[in-house]
Amino acid sequence: DSGVTQTPKHLITATGQRVTLRCSPRSGDLSVYWYQQSLDQGLQFLIQYYNGEERAKGNILERFSAQQFPDLHSELNLSSLELGDSALYFCASSVGSHRPAPNEKLFFGSGTQLSVL
């Protein structure tokens, strides 16, 4: 058990809808990351937050947004869903630092499997 909790584990929804994925990082970790895993794109970095502030952005669509709350949990919001958004969405956390630390070990949650029908 990595200590990172993601809910829900599975989500089935229809095209055009909006969903929210939730992540609770390991106790004491300040950085939260979101990754998308799909068959065609593989594992892609979406976005990172450190202590409530956006730290780095990857290939995140404009229809997607995220935030990290004062209690350090994070939410990933996906709107106007399309069939191609079906994927496994991972949250990861790390201790974090106010300076970028590319050597940090990430702890991943078990993911949210999103199916858009």
Add this chain to the structure above:
Amino acid sequence: AQKVTQAQTEISVVEKEDVTLDCVYETRDTTYYLFWYKQPPSGELVFLIRRNSFDEQNEISGRYSWNFQKSTSSFNFTITASQVVDSAVYFCALSEGAQKLVFGQGTRLTINP
């Protein structure tokens, strides 16, 4: 641009065989970090090892060993005397100044009894 290539999509071996998973990376930076993660059937990604670009020492941890060769931009992973529990998808990843991991496409390893 950063890129990680795992040319072996799937590998299947019989238990107790040794198996090597290849990883080749591309980067323009002189300082970078390489990782291996394991994704068992349960789905979560599990950290295995981290190596920085200045440390070319090979590492052994039990049945696992890693061979980092900067000259060929490779960071290969060997499992000795494989076991059924080693069956998983293994990902190689690269991290540079920006704090994000670039993953390879993964190698699905199946160990048959």
